[in-house]
Amino acid sequence: MSAETLTVIDNRTGKRYELPIKHGTIRAMDLRQIKVVEDDFGMMSYDPAFMNTASCQSRVTFIDGDKGILRYRGYPIEQLAERSTYLEVAYLLLHGELPTKAAYEAWAYDITHHTMIHENVKKLMDGFHYDAHPMGMLVSTVAALSTFYPDAKNIHDATSRKKQIHRLIAKMPTLAAFTYRHSLGMPYAYPDNDLSYPGNFLNMLFKTTEVKYKPNPILEKALDVLFILHADHEQNCSANAMRSVGSSHVDPYSAIAGATAALYGPLHGGANEAVLLMLGQIGSKDKVPDFIKRVKAGEGRLMGFGHRVYKNYDPRAKIIKRLAEQVFETTGRNPLLDIAVELERIALQDDYFVKRKLYPNVDFYSGLIYQAMGFSTDMFTVLFAIPRTSGWLAQWEEMLLDSEQKIARPRQVYLGSPSRDYIPVERRG
Ligand code: SDX
Numbered sequence: 306m307s308a309e310t311l312t313v314i315d316n317r318t319g320k321r322y323e324l325p326i327k328h329g330t331i332r333a334m335d336l337r338q339i340k341v342v343e344d345d346f347g348m349m350s351y352d353p354a355f356m357n358t359a360s361c362q363s364r365v366t367f368i369d370g371d372k373g374i375l376r377y378r379g380y381p382i383e384q385l386a387e388r389s390t391y392l393e394v395a396y397l398l399l400h401g402e403l404p405t406k407a408a409y410e411a412w413a414y415d416i417t418h419h420t421m422i423h424e425n426v427k428k429l430m431d432g433f434h435y436d437a438h439p440m441g442m443l444v445s446t447v448a449a450l451s452t453f454y455p456d457a458k459n460i461h462d463a464t465s466r467k468k469q470i471h472r473l474i475a476k477m478p479t480l481a482a483f484t485y486r487h488s489l490g491m492p493y494a495y496p497d498n499d500l501s502y503p504g505n506f507l508n509m510l511f512k513t514t515e516v517k518y519k520p521n522p523i524l525e526k527a528l529d530v531l532f533i534l535h536a537d538h539e540q541n542c543s544a545n546a547m548r549s550v551g552s553s554h555v556d557p558y559s560a561i562a563g564a565t566a567a568l569y570g571p572l573h574g575g576a577n578e579a580v581l582l583m584l585g586q587i588g589s590k591d592k593v594p595d596f597i598k599r600v601k602a603g604e605g606r607l608m609g610f611g612h613r614v615y616k617n618y619d620p621r622a623k624i625i626k627r628l629a630e631q632v633f634e635t636t637g638r639n640p641l642l643d644i645a646v647e648l649e650r651i652a653l654q655d656d657y658f659v660k661r662k663l664y665p666n667v668d669f670y671s672g673l674i675y676q677a678m679g680f681s682t683d684m685f686t687v688l689f690a691i692p693r694t695s696g697w698l699a700q701w702e703e704m705l706l707d708s709e710q711k712i713a714r715p716r717q718v719y720l721g722s723p724s725r726d727y728i729p730v731e732r733r734g
Contacts, residue, residue, distance in 0.1 A: 359540075370616050390501075390533075421479070423453050426449065426480070477694045482509030494510070501525060502529070523631065527674065543573060547697040550564070574686045584644050608669075609665060
């Protein structure tokens with residue numbers, strides 16, 4: 306068996322270096338010994354957007370992009386979507402194992418009994434304009450929760466971390482529902498502890514004058530599966546934000562606000578909203594070829610397609626596509642589905658997309674279900690942020706407990722001006 310090392314020859318000096326290889330990687334810090342003269346800073350790796358850089362070692366989620374595999378703590382996403390619940394998956398992500406019956410009941414009890422938010426948050430929510438985007442409200446109000454729970458700063462205290470984790474998983478749906486009710490000008494509907502996690506969310510969204518809201522069981526189950534599918538996805542943009550912001554040892558509410566802000570972007574979690582806007586702009590199946598032509602001409606992107614890691618069909622998109630048909634039996638078929646299916650059919654046989662390994666991702670079909678369930682498009686990314694909260698918290702806690710981690714502070718390649726002297730304003734220009 307050959308040595309697990311990389312031999313590097315620096316042709317500037319002729320020197321040879323043996324760099325240890327572990328888990329298929331070399332340590333970037335091992336490059337620093339490569340110098341031309343002794344007082345050099347030493348070599349760095351340059352990797353814009355971290356295309357080929359592992360920022361951490363993790364045991365939470367595994368993705369094989371070429372094979373289209375996704376596992377949470379080793380369990381295939383297909384099995385979890387079929388047999389688990391979101392709250393059980395959240396426990397799995399955070400604890401590393403599926404819960405025993407007693408552990409699950411205690412977990413569910415704790416989450417259920419933290420769903421209320423301080424009444425003052427309503428005043429904050431009321432301050433937003435009537436047409437404020439729900440994601441802008443969610444980023445702001447989850448950050449504001451840090452001011453209600455100063456004990457959250459005790460991030461090295463496991464008991465405090467556990468309480469904040471319960472609070473965040475429990476309160477994100479409440480905040481999300483309140484943003485939705487605010488945008489409709491409707492009174493807030495409070496949590497109902499008799500309902501399931503998705504059922505209570507539907508209650509806070511859609512309850513009107515009935516004494517007790519009864520969620521549609523088909524929609525309740527569909528939402529739970531969607532929550533499972535969106536719970537974590539290893540080192541995506543928002544998880545990286547959670548880890549980076551959290552590495553300064555700020556409280557988890559502020560770190561979640563940073564992660565939520567990252568998710569808001571149309572290249573990330575905002576894509577599900579962008580897909581529906583795109584399908585609406587295309588308008589009908591017969592206009593799909595013309596739209597594809599414009600995308601190939603570089604006049605925009607096929608939103609909901611492509612992925613940094615998946616170079617195959619996103620396994621979550623497959624499950625969501627099947628789920629859509631089940632939901633539409635209850636809600637009525639979303640006519641935009643025909644346009645989406647035609648887009649997929651044409652794209653998967655077009656060399657532009659095949660060559661670039663662009664397949665439907667998690668966002669391509671999810672918005673069609675959300676729209677059929679009655680959500681406005683600006684709520685779609687909020688529906689992504691709710692379940693991803695457990696994934697973000699699992700990544701955050703793993704980072705805090707990793708003895709190798711410290712404050713995230715990348716280096717740079719400086720290409721700016723060399724040293725120069727100040728010029729008085731009268732001599733400029
Ligand atoms: C999510 O990372 C995660 O895990 C994220 C996520 C999660 O669960 O957390 O899975 C959730 O964010 C899913 C992705 C949602 N975003 C979209 O659907 C937006 C549309 N897709 C993209 O913009 C793009 O595919 C990304 C952002 C998802 C990935 O971008 P990369 O890896 O940086 O790839 P790239 O932009 O460098 O594109 C490579 C090539 C380019 O063409 P060339 O320059 O080689 O000619 O592919 C083209 C791109 O123009 N391309 C697309 C395209 N996506 C990439 N062309 C048309 N339509 C697209 N959607």
